[in-house]
Amino acid sequence: MIYDVFLSWRNVQARPIQSLIPMVVMALAIALSITVLALGSGVRRGIIQSSDPFGVLVIGPKGDGQQLVLNTILLQGLPLGTIPYGIYETLVEDPRARLAIPLATGDNIAGAPIIGTTLSFFELRTSLNAPPAFALARGSLFAADFEAVLGSRAAGELGLALGDTFRPGHGFEAGLADDNHDAVYTVVGILEPSNTPYDSAVYTTLHSIWDVHEPVVNANSPFAIGEVGGADGLTSILVQPVGFAEQNQLWQEFYTGTEAQAVFPGQELGGLFDLLRQGEQILSAVGYLVLGIAALTIFLSIYGTTINREKDIAIIRSLGGSRITVFRIIIFETVVLTLFGALLGRLVGYGIAWVIATLFVQQSTIPLPIQFLGNLEPVLWLITLGVGLAAGLLPAALAYNVDVIEKLSAT
Amino acid sequence: MNLRLENLTQSYQSPTGEARTVIQIKEWSIEAGQQILIRGVSGSGKTTLFNMIAGLLRPTTGHVWMDNQSFYALPEALRDRVRARTIGYVFQNHYLIHSLTALENVVMPLAFDRVLPSSQWRNHAQELLEKVGIGEFSRYKPKQLSTGQRLRVAIARALANNPRIVLADEPTAALDEESGTTVMGFLQQTCRDNNAILIVASHDPSLFQRFSTSADLKRGKLSWNKPEAV
Numbered sequence: 001m002i003y004d005v006f007l008s009w010r011n012v013q014a015r016p017i018q019s020l021i022p023m024v025v026m027a028l029a030i031a032l033s034i035t036v037l038a039l040g041s042g043v044r045r046g047i048i049q050s051s052d053p054f055g056v057l058v059i060g061p062k063g064d065g066q067q068l069v070l071n072t073i074l075l076q077g078l079p080l081g082t083i084p085y086g087i088y089e090t091l092v093e094d095p096r097a098r099l100a101i102p103l104a105t106g107d108n109i110a111g112a113p114i115i116g117t118t119l120s121f122f123e124l125r126t127s128l129n130a131p132p133a134f135a136l137a138r139g140s141l142f143a144a145d146f147e148a149v150l151g152s153r154a155a156g157e158l159g160l161a162l163g164d165t166f167r168p169g170h171g172f173e174a175g176l177a178d179d180n181h182d183a184v185y186t187v188v189g190i191l192e193p194s195n196t197p198y199d200s201a202v203y204t205t206l207h208s209i210w211d212v213h214e215p216v217v218n219a220n221s222p223f224a225i226g227e228v229g230g231a232d233g234l235t236s237i238l239v240q241p242v243g244f245a246e247q248n249q250l251w252q253e254f255y256t257g258t259e260a261q262a263v264f265p266g267q268e269l270g271g272l273f274d275l276l277r278q279g280e281q282i283l284s285a286v287g288y289l290v291l292g293i294a295a296l297t298i299f300l301s302i303y304g305t306t307i308n309r310e311k312d313i314a315i316i317r318s319l320g321g322s323r324i325t326v327f328r329i330i331i332f333e334t335v336v337l338t339l340f341g342a343l344l345g346r347l348v349g350y351g352i353a354w355v356i357a358t359l360f361v362q363q364s365t366i367p368l369p370i371q372f373l374g375n376l377e378p379v380l381w382l383i384t385l386g387v388g389l390a391a392g393l394l395p396a397a398l399a400y401n402v403d404v405i406e407k408l409s410a411t
Numbered sequence: 412m413n414l415r416l417e418n419l420t421q422s423y424q425s426p427t428g429e430a431r432t433v434i435q436i437k438e439w440s441i442e443a444g445q446q447i448l449i450r451g452v453s454g455s456g457k458t459t460l461f462n463m464i465a466g467l468l469r470p471t472t473g474h475v476w477m478d479n480q481s482f483y484a485l486p487e488a489l490r491d492r493v494r495a496r497t498i499g500y501v502f503q504n505h506y507l508i509h510s511l512t513a514l515e516n517v518v519m520p521l522a523f524d525r526v527l528p529s530s531q532w533r534n535h536a537q538e539l540l541e542k543v544g545i546g547e548f549s550r551y552k553p554k555q556l557s558t559g560q561r562l563r564v565a566i567a568r569a570l571a572n573n574p575r576i577v578l579a580d581e582p583t584a585a586l587d588e589e590s591g592t593t594v595m596g597f598l599q600q601t602c603r604d605n606n607a608i609l610i611v612a613s614h615d616p617s618l619f620q621r622f623s624t625s626a627d628l629k630r631g632k633l634s635w636n637k638p639e640a641v
Contacts, residue, residue, distance in 0.1 A: 002529075003529070010511055010515070011510055013510070014509070014510030311506075312508050312509075312510070315506045315507075315508060316508070316519070317491070318465070318467055318494075318500060318502075318506070319494075319495065319500075319519050319520045319523055319568070320491050320492065320494045320495020320496070320520055320523035320524060321495075321523050322487075322488050322491040322492075322523075323487070323488070323491075324488070325523070404467050405462055405467055405468050408467075408502070408506065409458075
């Protein structure tokens with residue numbers, strides 16, 4: 001059996017071009033599938049990873065729930081509007097909420113969103129026993145208005161260090177210089193990476209956000225840090241209920257109320273994943289088509305070379321090689337081409353996915369981790385091997401039925 | 412091992428529908444160690460006869476007996492194994508595999524026979540190539556070898572399994588006289604050492620004196636020049 005594989009390998013080596021072409025086509029088919037699947041899986045993983053620390057309920061203005069989740073958790077798109085601060089005050093007192101975190105946005109520094117919140121934000125954890133998701137790397141958390149804590153990526157991209165100052169820009173994207181507010185922030189802390197979009201954000205007090213928009217409120221802020229009680233609006237509130245029943249009660253109350261809505265991030269992101277899956281299905285269909293073309297190319301290549309090698313096959317038979325031996329040699333040859341193509345395709349596929357992910361992450365706040373498709377790989381290998389075997393069956397049957405005397409007699 | 416051909420015929424249907432008998436041998440027994448020269452012009456049926464003895468071409472009638480076993484009564488897969496183990500065939504056109512080196516060509520019957528451990532295949536093949544005088548060309552592909560060198564590879568390959576029957580079809584056709592003498596000497600001595608049957612088909616007149624038994628093949632029938640077998 002091993003010797004048959006050796007003979008197959010020699011056949012492949014003896015015809016480098018005829019072997020390379022089907023191998024490359026197979027590699028392209030596999031690369032396409034791997035790229036699509038790895039990116040799809042990376043996007044899903046990135047979104048799940050991003051939403052991990054943020055609890056199970058997001059409270060925000062009435063409107064598109066998906067937009068609320070995308071804006072609050074992934075920092076994508078515009079907020080739906082604002083909700084009264086009183087909702088947050090009520091939730092803080094509500095025994096059904098273990099944690100309520102207000103978020104107010106509206107400004108940026110060089111494109112990095114400035115998020116007004118309370119110190120409770122830094123208590124967010126992926127689970128009860130997990131360490132805080134947003135931990136300090138250097139400096140301290142904000143203790144006064146216009147003190148800023150930078151996410152790890154924001155610190156790197158803005159080139160700001162502890163003690164540096166900056167003026168915020170108005171809106172959600174980097175704008176013109178004269179669009180800047182007069183307020184000056186001082187960097188007091190820098191966070192460890194959390195591998196969420198919030199690494200690109202800058203954190204400060206709620207009042208800092210409100211004050212730059214309504215300077216009169218700023219005069220003598222009566223609120224202690226972490227216990228704000230002003231009357232300005234919030235973009236959203238993250239809520240971690242104490243239990244499942246309480247979570248459903250809260251959701252029901254907001255659902256029937258008129259001031260705000262409560263959405264489950266998991267549910268909204270699930271809808272997003274459904275959309276993603278549809279796109280993947282279309283690309284997968286293209287992948288299957290290319291795989292079919294690869295199978296056809298392998299078949300044509302092996303069939304052609306088998307016809308050209310009928311005399312060699314007859315020689316093998318005349319030396320004592322059985323019909324099964326020559327059948328196996330051809331099958332192994334297709335398997336060799338298929339496996340090498342599949343291996344090359346994987347390298348290329350993961351490589352392309354990694355390059356796309358790297359470029360994407362540079363432009364986006366959402367992480368896009370590319371990982372080995374461990375659960376899908378066995379299936380992919382089986383499909384590939386099946387396709388290779390199917391492509392080799394007819395040429396192998398041709399070799400099996402070679403008329404030894406006729407081929408040896410042929411000049 | 413003894414070889415016996417019994418009522419052996421091979422017939423073809425001509426394009427006009429007539430049956431043409433190209434081999435017709437009533438009885439021919441060959442003892443182990445015998446060396447026989449078959450002479451015949453092109454188209455006399457030498458290769459057809461060899462193919463039938465080698466188990467590659469089923470006779471139209473009759474039997475090829477190896478000791479007491481009818482070769483063609485064996486299932487095809489078993490016949491393949493017996494051929495790999497028992498018969499060494501030097502083809503007129505050498506029939507080397509061009510994608511393999513000289514050494515790898517010689518290894519091939521060893522791999523099909525599966526008696527010698529695979530770890531010894533290459534050494535054994537190298538020894539054989541050295542015995543036929545082309546040890547230094549073992550890594551060469553057939554296209555890089557001369558016709559004479561290719562023949563030597565084919566001989567080494569035919570002898571790889573120490574076969575009990577060696578069939579050589581025009582082994583000296585492509586060689587000069589000196590090389591032909593050397594090659595035939597090696598072939599005959601090896602078969603003598605192994606007590607193997609050697610049947611050589613050739614129309615090289617210089618070979619006649621090397622064989623104590625020879626026959627002419629004419630229109631498929633053997634006529635013996637020595638009275639040892641009929």
